Amino acid sequence: VLEMQAVAMACFHNQLLHSAASQKALSYLKDKRKLSAATIEEWQLGYALDSWDALSQYLKGKNFTHQEILQSGLVVPKERSQDYYDRFRDRVMFPIEDYHGNIVGFTGRTLKEDEGAKYINTPQTAVYNKSEVIFGLYKAKAAIKDEDQVVIVEGNMDVIASSGAKIKNVVAVSGTALTVEQIRILKRLTNDFIFAFDADQAGIRA
Structure with a gap:
């Protein structure tokens, strides 16, 4: 697969x-x-x-x-x-x-x-588990470690645009639902989380 x-x-x-x-x-x-x-x-x-x-x-x-x-x-x-x-x-x-x-x-x-x-x-498959995957994390790991901080955004495009602007410690979750497993994975790299969700109702609730 x-x-x-x-x-x-x-x-x-x-x-x-x-x-x-x-x-x-x-x-x-x-x-x-x-x-x-x-x-x-x-x-x-x-x-x-x-x-x-x-x-x-x-x-x-x-x-x-x-x-x-x-x-x-x-x-x-x-x-x-x-x-x-x-x-x-x-x-x-x-x-x-x-x-x-x-x-x-x-x-x-x-x-x-x-x-x-x-x-x-992609739906749940043998290799894709939505609750564990964090978009952009593979590319952001080194920067998150170096800066001891992760910026969490809603959308994939937000991560890509940030990377293009040389801000490399940015990752995205699917919508605003950050799971316990995703938190555990990020905590391997840093304990400093910054949330930058969209200013719509879903982002405000998160």
């Missing part, structure tokens, strides 16, 4: 940089979010094509089995058959690393204004 996540990341990243269909995604990252090409490369940001089976067909071409693809979290099983369709479609893709730098899942941000869910994440 880990190997497949890495293959999917490379596929998404290549599509962002080289697919004719990715111009809206590139414009979102470069023009709206003001990310440099170097930052996009560092975080291996990607683009999922607006297709029901582009990724799954690509993975089959890489000799992953039907069952392996089904268990990856990258596809959604169909209700009345053994088949599946791609989970992420027409979305900017953010790879999620575990504590050791392995790609374990993705967050996908929609590019469609009328899409119900702005962000969707």
